[in-house]
Amino acid sequence: MLEIVHLVKKFGPLVAVDDVSFTVPAGEVLGFLGPNGAGKSTTMKMIAGFLAPSAGTAVICGHDILAHPLAAKRQIGYLPEGAPAYPDMSVAEFLAFIAHIRGLRGARARRRIGEIAETIRVDDVLRQPIDTLSKGYRRRVGVAQALLCDPPVIILDEPTDGLDPNQKYEMRGVIRAISPGKAIVISTHLLEEVEAVCSRAIIIARGRILADGAPAELAARSLYHNAVRLDLSEAADADMAGQLAALAGVRSVERTSDSEGAGLWLFPRGPQPIIAEVAELVRARGWPVTGLRVERGRLDDVFRAITSPQPAASATLRDAA
Amino acid sequence: MRRTITIFNRELASYFTTPLAYVFIIIFLVLGGILTFFAGNFFERGQADLQPFFAYHPWLYLVLIPALSMRLWAEERQSGTIELFLTLPIRLGEAVIGKFLAAWCFAGIALLLTFPFWLTVNFLGAPDNGVILAGYIGSWLLAGAMLAIGAAVSAVTKNQIIAFVVTAAFTFVLTAAGTSLVLGIFRDWAPAWVVAGVAAASLYRHFNAMTRGVIELPDLIYFVSVIIAFLAANAILVDLTKAE
Numbered sequence: 001m002l003e004i005v006h007l008v009k010k011f012g013p014l015v016a017v018d019d020v021s022f023t024v025p026a027g028e029v030l031g032f033l034g035p036n037g038a039g040k041s042t043t044m045k046m047i048a049g050f051l052a053p054s055a056g057t058a059v060i061c062g063h064d065i066l067a068h069p070l071a072a073k074r075q076i077g078y079l080p081e082g083a084p085a086y087p088d089m090s091v092a093e094f095l096a097f098i099a100h101i102r103g104l105r106g107a108r109a110r111r112r113i114g115e116i117a118e119t120i121r122v123d124d125v126l127r128q129p130i131d132t133l134s135k136g137y138r139r140r141v142g143v144a145q146a147l148l149c150d151p152p153v154i155i156l157d158e159p160t161d162g163l164d165p166n167q168k169y170e171m172r173g174v175i176r177a178i179s180p181g182k183a184i185v186i187s188t189h190l191l192e193e194v195e196a197v198c199s200r201a202i203i204i205a206r207g208r209i210l211a212d213g214a215p216a217e218l219a220a221r222s223l224y225h226n227a228v229r230l231d232l233s234e235a236a237d238a239d240m241a242g243q244l245a246a247l248a249g250v251r252s253v254e255r256t257s258d259s260e261g262a263g264l265w266l267f268p269r270g271p272q273p274i275i276a277e278v279a280e281l282v283r284a285r286g287w288p289v290t291g292l293r294v295e296r297g298r299l300d301d302v303f304r305a306i307t308s309p310q311p312a313a314s315a316t317l318r319d320a321a
Numbered sequence: 322m323r324r325t326i327t328i329f330n331r332e333l334a335s336y337f338t339t340p341l342a343y344v345f346i347i348i349f350l351v352l353g354g355i356l357t358f359f360a361g362n363f364f365e366r367g368q369a370d371l372q373p374f375f376a377y378h379p380w381l382y383l384v385l386i387p388a389l390s391m392r393l394w395a396e397e398r399q400s401g402t403i404e405l406f407l408t409l410p411i412r413l414g415e416a417v418i419g420k421f422l423a424a425w426c427f428a429g430i431a432l433l434l435t436f437p438f439w440l441t442v443n444f445l446g447a448p449d450n451g452v453i454l455a456g457y458i459g460s461w462l463l464a465g466a467m468l469a470i471g472a473a474v475s476a477v478t479k480n481q482i483i484a485f486v487v488t489a490a491f492t493f494v495l496t497a498a499g500t501s502l503v504l505g506i507f508r509d510w511a512p513a514w515v516v517a518g519v520a521a522a523s524l525y526r527h528f529n530a531m532t533r534g535v536i537e538l539p540d541l542i543y544f545v546s547v548i549i550a551f552l553a554a555n556a557i558l559v560d561l562t563k564a565e
Contacts, residue, residue, distance in 0.1 A: 102410060
């Protein structure tokens, strides 16, 4: 549904987006991740037809954004960075303007505006001028505008920025609810958001795609994938660490003392889970264990390792996981 | 066409949701009145026409028209709405024309609200209303040409003040080019065709001809071409500079 073909954007000598290609089929919610200045917004601006690429193009439902911009733009709902909206208009007027431009008029437009306002929860501020709204409401008006005419391709640049935790939770629910049959791209800084709504994540830094996969797949590249954490009521003695390290599946043991208290990290040798043998040994020895859990992997860990410029940081990534 | 009308409606409404529309209309009417009745010696002339009223329009517009045009694109760029606006399924031409027509229509409304002047001369005497109509048409075309110039200038900056100052300066040059003062400077040394060219390029000359009641094709062509040329420039400039 959405096809990005070798997109390049140069601003003078700076290469903001460097040969980015990917395809988003219907039903997929793609999380676009990256540090500030990675080229996320620039890529989205090119897909939406605001910026002309230096090379490459985006094809939206078969329409090339460069060759047939009008046909392509009809298929896209776009929330630009910062959720801009006309401050002097009321929410209802603004949504009506967008509906009219997109060819939705009269009773159908009114009904659709009512529906979307209810879904996105802006129905209580419909008569208010946009410049009197809080940041969270403005963001939601921006999302409402993007979803208004039910386009098949939806591009949202930071849809939950400025929302409180409850509103974030609701917005993610909305995105999940509309996702069947649509190709959705969202950019975000929030890794928990990717895990909550995205079926696929692309990590981009310095204009290049560095990782592309399901959030769980990416998390599995973390050093902590399948590691076991033991919480202890007192600090572990050397004997305990030694016996755990001697287990067949355990590659290494690391003592830790963090906000969760004293404990041990046990890192597995291979892909097999080690929790069973660890639990068995703990029971047999009667150690003072207060907690035992398996870590699925940490996306933030992977993100930092992939996007930080120092090559040393990649040491925390498991090789060829 | 429908989309142009939608854009036109939004733009025109946005003049009235801010105090700009009311401030503009009040200042236009008050200044227009002062210039006509005091500076223009409306009563002393003893003639039932609106010549002194129209004579000051180019100078009044120099200050007021840039205030209308400055926001057209600069405001969109400043607030970031230009990204939303230009990623909607519209043609750039529709956006440029819709915005321009809204500003021009607003100027037309302000001009229509000067009808008390027309009532006054009709009450005091028997003016040639054809001449007055020609004057109104000329004044509206002059406003349109200045607005087209201002819209193009507004497209290249985020700063409305800069858009105002540059438009005012540019339209001043174009207006003053037709006055005997400026033409006199050229007449001393330049060949006759240069003097004629400068005069022909002047907004003032073409406007003046119309206020005398003569609507001639060359004047109409002049105003329409200025409008079209600057709207085309407007579209090109928006496309070139929108992302900056």
